[in-house]
Amino acid sequence: MIQVTNAVKRFDGFAALDGATLSVPAGSVYGLVGPNGAGKSTLIRCLTGIYRQDEGELTVDGQGVWENEALKCRIAAIADDWYYFPQASVRDMCRFLRGFYPTFSLERYEKLKEVFQIDERRPLRRLSKGMQKQAAFWLTLSAMPDYLVLDEPVDGLDPVMRRQVWSLVLGDVSQRGTTVLVSSHNLRELEDVCDHVGILDHGKVLLERSLAQLQDNMVKLQVVFKDGGGVPEDLEVLHASHVGRIHTLIMRMGAAEATNRLAVYEPMLVDAVPLTLEEIFIYELGGADYAVKDIVL
Amino acid sequence: MRSKTSYFNPALYKKNLTRFWPLWGGASVLGALAPLALLTVMLQSGGFGRRISTPLEFTLGYYSVVTWFLPALSLVYAALCALAAWGWLYNPRSAGMYHSLPITRKGLFATNFLSGLSMMLIPYAVTGALSVLVSAAAAGVDPAGLLVTILCVLGESLFFFASATLVVFITGNPFAFAAFYFIFHFLAAGAEWLAARLMSMFYFGVDRAYEGVLEFLSPVMFLTRKPSVDASYRQIVTPDGWIDNGVLESVTLVNGWYIAVYALAGLALLGCAWALYRRRRSESAGDVVAVGWMKPVFRYGVALCAAFTGGMVLYSIFCEGFQTRTTAGAAPMAACMAAAGVLGYYIASMLLSKSLRVFRGSWKGALATVLASAALCFAVAADPFGLEAWVPRAEEVQSLLFYTSGLNGNSLHSELTDPAAIQEVLEAHRAILAERDTLDRQRLPEKGYRHVWIILEYFRDGEDESAGRSYSIPCTPALIEQSEALRKLAALAVSPAVQEANIFSSVYGPDQTSRLTGGYLSRLYNPQTGESDSLDLTAEQAKVLEGAIRRDIQAGHFGKTMFLPDEDYDRAAYCGQLELYYSLTSLTGRWTGPRSVSVYLDLSVYSTETVKALESLGLTDETHRLLTCAERDAVEGRLPAGLENPYSFPAAGSIVYPEAAYVYPGESF
Secondary structure, eight states, rough: OEEEEEEEEEETEEEEEEEEEEEEOOOOOOEEOOOSSHHHHHHHHHHHHSSOOOEEEEETEEOOOTTOHHHTTTTTETTTOOOOOOOOHHHHHHHHTTTTTTTTTTHHHHHHHHHHHOTTBBBBGOOOHHHHHHHHHHHHHTTOOEEEEEETTTTOOOOOHHHHHHHHHHHHHHOOOOOEEESOOOHHHHHHOSSEEEETTEEEEEEEHHHHHHHHHHHEEEEEGGGGGGOOSOOOOSSSEEETEEEEEEEOHHHHHHHHHHTTTOOOOEEEEEHHHHHHHHHSSSSSSSSSHHHOO | OOOOOOOHHHHHHHHHHHHHHHHHHHHHHHHHHHHHHHHHHHHHTTTSSOOSSHHHHHHHHHHHHHHTTTTHHHHHHHHHHHHOOOOGGGSSSHHHHHHHSSSSSSHHHHHHHHHHHHHHHHHHHHHHHHHHHHHHHHHOOOHHHHHHHHHHHHHHHHHHHHHHHHHHHBSHHHHHHHHHHHHHHHHHHHHHHHHHHHHHHSTTTTSSSOOOOOOGGGGGHHHHHHHEEEEEEEEEETTTSSSEEEEEEEEEEEEHHHHHHHHHHHHHHHHHHHHHHHOGGGTTTSSHHHHSSSSHHHHHHHHHHHHHHHHHHHHHTTGGOHHHHHOOOHHHHHHHHHHHHHHHHHHHHHHTTTSSSSTTTOOHHHHHHHHHHEEEEEEHOOTTTOOOOOOOOGOOEEEEEEEEOOSSSSSEEEEOOOOOHHHHHHHHHHHHHHHHHHHSSSOOOTTOOOEEEEEEEEETTTEEEEEEEEEEEEEOHHHHHHHHHHHHHHHHHHHHHHHHHHHHTTTTTTEEEEEEEEEEEEEEEEETEEEEEEEEEHHHHHHHHHHHHHHHTTTTTTTTTTTOOOHHHHHHEEEEEEEEEEEEEEESSOOOOOOEEEEEEETTTHHHHHHHHHHHHTTTTBBBBBBBHHHHHHTOOOOOOOOOOOOOOTTTTTTOOOOHHHOOOOOOO
């Protein structure tokens, strides 16, 4: 479990993290979303031991990450600007990383070779950006970490490879119980893979929920009222819109409760439809004042 | 869960060495060229044993490399190795990758330091191993010399690489590293030089650019100058009495312990580097100065250096031409220093903030720089230590070096130990200072004025402690009449002690034996043919002339032409030059075998004893005449226009002797 409590990190007086608090349950895939400059990369660098937070606590399995070699053996990260030695090939980097990660598996490395289909002897600098990213996944997944920290991980990957990579990551989650913290500025990117989501803005975590919690707490219904009537005034809705006689209502409650509430108005049609992550966040955060629009656009 | 921490990571060490093999590999190849070249030369010169025949001679070679070459080489090479080992700190991406790896900073520090040190030592090891092989094949190995050499190489490598490592953690990019590293190694010497230059611009006679008081803080200079090689030779006397090439008996590295001290200092620097690394923020990659508290030090340090250097440059360009004295004015210098200091302050601010927009709100810092620069300038100009008026007490001076240039291209250079002569020089020095206001003048309205240089170097405790003054003072006929200082200088110029030291100090001394072997007399004029002739002198003739010269010295005949005006000089000075040859042998092993030295004497009509001796030896006669410069000019047709008759020579036997020819200033017939 990753626990961040009131983390503060300042750069020349500017607080990139300003009391961020979040909790990543073990075995979960946690999506950390936020606009550019929200502090996602800073938080990740703190979690991987690159930066030391000025205040607050960052622990993984109850231990501080800073200068904790044993713990860092269990954490592997792919930075948004993944670094490799200028002359190195994938194989060279493999040899290098094997010297650091006791769990690095050559067997896995060989298996993943078939997935990524990159010439392992070719210098990484000669590969395209997308292929370099693939190489980063190849090596990082071969390290068999308990914690995988990914910063904007699929930027530059084509859709097929994105699916492939996520499939591998989720495979590790389900088979080995790997905990994944993934940052992105795009909610849609994380929608299909995350079971927990946190929104970071101006160095603070504005909201964090499990996907189940979010979906249980909010419902989207399509309703047709009798005699073409409108939404009753006494009905509590977060948002209402209509196309012809079909009203679309967003309500902060479960689907069953919402259906019961509507039953008193004897609607001609009540149908619950799935909410996208984007919609949940927009309505949950009220849409205004927060940078949600930056996240979803 | 926290397990043991590893201080060394083999994968990282190996990666460092394999990544940068061209660096240490190339250096190894270049280093290997030296012993291989030596081997080739030895084979070409007819096999081993011809040029370097004993292990000690190899040791002498090793020590020479250690004292002359090793510090500068290590300085440069350590910078390259440090960039190889620590360059990742300067790139945010690579710094992020390294710090995210499962290794502590302690482990990173130790492993990278050892990697860099290995890169430094591998080429030395390769070169050393090849040298030992060549030595073993040629003459054998001197284990003690080899061990000392290895320790010196290890010590210097450790020190220079540790210093480079410290600078790595102070700076945030490779350009700043290179600048800081070399400044770090020359800062003390440079600061001393700047301070000395400023003082020499303010103080009359203080013209010392650099004395090396703080040189120990500029290790590469210190290690090049202080440790030295002391070789002693056993001399072989040949059957005919010559002392032939000696056999090297022992080689000692003098002051080698300094290297050990610097190695220990290297360990201390390493400790500082580790302390900085612990506090270093990864995000400082790319900054000029990576340590927060050092930023103001850098800002005001650059401002101060700029105030000194830029101030002096600005003064030279804009103010020096208006000077009425040889020394600088405090107020214009303060203005120049303040301007240059402010410039340095803003340049440093721009470098620190990586932006040109540094002016807003910076007036306090700029004002502080202006005030500090001006205060510093006035403080130096006030001469709080009395450097300008300093004259040593006679009992403080063990020996001194007295140099003065004459008005006609001649000069005196005497090292004096005689207390009476030292006292005379001190009095002349005091007289110069007493007439400072008269003598410290940039221009004189008088026609035909010239400056003469007087350099005084006082020694105490052998040659370990010295202090010097250097005066450029105007010299005109009127001033010679009026000035007590110039009169004392003229008296010094004819002093027997001064002349004896000037002429014979290079050939007679306690550390050498001298043998007069002959001589040469040049530019003797033959009126019958109109041509010049020269004569070789035998050892016997030279001996007779040496005696005559000594009599002239004792009579105060030499040096009388030093301060004569042009026309008088031309009439008194002979064009012909006497040269005496000596064969010297060192008694201390400073050199091997006999060494030839020549003593040149400018003769004049005052050197009567020598001129008489030349006549009595038959070296000068009707057909071999010594001509004065004026006579020579007449013969060569360089008489001033309007004079129709050529110069008429006195008849043989009626050579005009000085008393009749010229009255030396202050003398009478």
